[in-house]
Amino acid sequence: MSCVPLGLAPSFGFGDRIGLATPGHVESMNRAGSGIEPIYPQQSIREMTRTQRTAQQVMDDALNGAKAAGWKGKIGADADHLKTPDDVDVTAAVGFTFFTIDPSDDVDQAADDYDEATVRSKFESVKDFAGWYDSYVGKSVGLATGTKIELTEAACMRAAVKYGKAIARALSMGDYIKKVHEDAGKDYEIELSVDETEQPTTLAEHYIIADQCLKGGMKLVSLAPRFIGDLEKGVDYKGDLTALEASLGEHAAVATLLGGYKLSLHSGSDKVSMYSLLSKQTKGQFHVKTAGTSYLEALRVVARHDEALFRQIIDFGRAHYDVDKATYHVSATLASAPAPADVSDVLELEREYLELWSEVPEGKGFTKPGRQILHCTFGSTLTDPTLGPAVRSVLESHPDTYTEVLADHFERHLRALQAGM
Numbered sequence: 243m244s245c246v247p248l249g250l251a252p253s254f255g256f257g258d259r260i261g262l263a264t265p266g267h268v269e270s271m272n273r274a275g276s277g278i279e280p281i282y283p284q285q286s287i288r289e290m291t292r293t294q295r296t297a298q299q300v301m302d303d304a305l306n307g308a309k310a311a312g313w314k315g316k317i318g319a320d321a322d323h324l325k326t327p328d329d330v331d332v333t334a335a336v337g338f339t340f341f342t343i344d345p346s347d348d349v350d351q352a353a354d355d356y357d358e359a360t361v362r363s364k365f366e367s368v369k370d371f372a373g374w375y376d377s378y379v380g381k382s383v384g385l386a387t388g389t390k391i392e393l394t395e396a397a398c399m400r401a402a403v404k405y406g407k408a409i410a411r412a413l414s415m416g417d418y419i420k421k422v423h424e425d426a427g428k429d430y431e432i433e434l435s436v437d438e439t440e441q442p443t444t445l446a447e448h449y450i451i452a453d454q455c456l457k458g459g460m461k462l463v464s465l466a467p468r469f470i471g472d473l474e475k476g477v478d479y480k481g482d483l484t485a486l487e488a489s490l491g492e493h494a495a496v497a498t499l500l501g502g503y504k505l506s507l508h509s510g511s512d513k514v515s516m517y518s519l520l521s522k523q524t525k526g527q528f529h530v531k532t533a534g535t536s537y538l539e540a541l542r543v544v545a546r547h548d549e550a551l552f553r554q555i556i557d558f559g560r561a562h563y564d565v566d567k568a569t570y571h572v573s574a575t576l577a578s579a580p581a582p583a584d585v586s587d588v589l590e591l592e593r594e595y596l597e598l599w600s601e602v603p604e605g606k607g608f609t610k611p612g613r614q615i616l617h618c619t620f621g622s623t624l625t626d627p628t629l630g631p632a633v634r635s636v637l638e639s640h641p642d643t644y645t646e647v648l649a650d651h652f653e654r655h656l657r658a659l660q661a662g663m
């Protein structure tokens with residue numbers, strides 16, 4: 243069994259931080275995956291660092307799980323949030339096929355707040371990275387939606403300041419990925435993620451970034467902008483869905499204009515209320531990434547089979563949350579969920595920290611802040627010498643429960659996407 247590029251087919255990424263989730267992912271695809279291709283091995287460098295798993299382990303766990311569950315279809319493999327050539331080497335070596343370049347360290351996150359004089363002076367120091375600047379200034383780009391993207395001097399200069407170095411980094415990573423695969427005679431595909439920025443990606447920024455990547459020869463099949471609203475980890479979309487739908491339509495029109503690539507939704511876990519808007523506005527050219535939600539479903543298995551361990555994990559998560567949440571977009575505070583000692587009923591604790599599908603309105607996803615406390619603390623929990631093996635042991639003792647909760651959970655995700663296709 244090996245992984246392949248999935249091209250422009252609609253796709254869904256099932257990240258798994260423990261290595262035991264793939265049978266449940268496969269079962270959800272059997273129930274509701276028609277027309278959507280799966281990515282079972284998917285892990286970011288950040289997750290591998292936090293869980294101390296290697297790229298080889300991630301690949302083996304996912305492929306062994308898919309084989310054991312009888313999966314016969316295609317499988318993509320996402321080497322997620324790659325920042326350096328070393329990240330490419332370790333993931334390419336074990337057969338990943340979908341390489342997500344994350345140049346966010348080179349994005350000037352403060353650029354949106356600079357006044358005009360600051361933008362001009364910063365531009366002087368980045369213009370060597372943004373040789374493209376003159377070719378865009380003054381252009382007006384018409385989209386099929388009727389919108390015109392005006393590439394004014396101000397918009398282009400700010401884009402150069404904010405993304406000049408990041409685009410250069412993305413292109414050099416793209417070249418490296420290409421070389422590694424050409425040398426090995428293997429096929430591959432690339433996603434570019436600029437989702438982890440504070441401000442939403444403007445249409446002008448999206449156009450320039452993607453156009454530059456394509457002109458630079460990048461094999462871009464997917465691009466993850468930072469969408470409007472709040473896309474926090476582990477909970478449903480927060481924001482105005484009508485405005486989001488219009489904005490998704492504009493971003494999809496940029497992708498179509500430039501020749502076609504998928505729009506990718508990161509932090510896709512539990513964003514059920516926006517799924518049909520994404521699949522509809524992209525006309526099926528989408529990719530969705532989830533990861534933390536499978537870890538939370540693992541903890542649901544713990545809650546149901548080992549109450550004492552579940553309580554211990556929450557206490558431990560609460561003690562580590564304020565440190566572990568760095569680099570994740572979350573808003574939960576410790577005060578937003580009760581301490582386990584104050585909740586005697588385990589179902590009530592599951593409700594506060596995981597939530598119950600039976601209590602969520604149709605077409606919506608989970609919203610409880612307690613989820614984020616557990617979501618961000620996966621690395622500390624899974625590498626703890628007592629808790630990590632204890633979680634694994636519960637999952638290994640109750641594979642049917644884990645498969646069933648995951649299958650139910652992702653069937654809801656996949657059906658929501660299909661509603662817009």
Ligand SMILES: O=C(O)[C@@H](O)[C@@H](O)[C@H](O)C(=O)CO
Nearest residue numbers: 286288508509510531532533
């Ligand atoms: O936690 C991580 O590092 C990754 O799973 C994510 O950021 C990933 O790209 C994602 O968005 C999954 O929902």
